Amino acid sequence: RKEVEQDPGPFNVPEGATVAFNCTYSNSASQSFFWYRQDCRKEPKLLMSVYSSGNEDGRFTAQLNRASQYISLLIRDSKLSDSATYLCVVNYGGSQGNLIFGKGTKLSVKP
């Protein structure tokens, strides 16, 4: 079983739509959680960190449920420029600094 699993996608939505991505992780020792965005043939870039209390950044809202080992990302009023692959990422913290990535979910926002 993969350590981080995401919706397979692709998600094809019209501009202005609300879209939600889900992610589950298998290791309860995970300490930090993130969503990264990756444009085609580019490097991943941090979109936002995810906290237990939930956090919002403009049109983007991230939620973490530690009991269910579940992470979500909600994008409201989607824009053409939101088209990208969204990667769910966890980190065990401590001496293990490496990030563990899901396969990513591709989003395509159409006019």
Next chain:
Amino acid sequence: GAGVSQTPSNKVTEKGKYVELRCDPISGHTALYWYRQSLGQGPEFLIYFQGTGAADDSGLPNDRFFAVRPEGSVSTLKIQRTERGDSAVYLCASSLFSEDTQYFGPGTRLTVL
């Protein structure tokens, strides 16, 4: 300021050859990471340096892969006797300290023919 840079951006080699991939982290960043991303997959961890030493090399797939960071800044990932299955994008990331945000370089696209 300058971000993480990687050279070359593209590398085409023949099966069995040796390759070196270079990463220049953000100045002052103590932690450096190498990841490998195959088509349709998320990046997979290879090795992590804290300063000059490899703090975790558990992601290196076999002994053909080796990485160094002799002065705690630039790092080189070395692959011996390349195989077609080594074809991927090799990403480098750095962070100020090990638990800080990781910033990725543009990657080196390696193609083994």
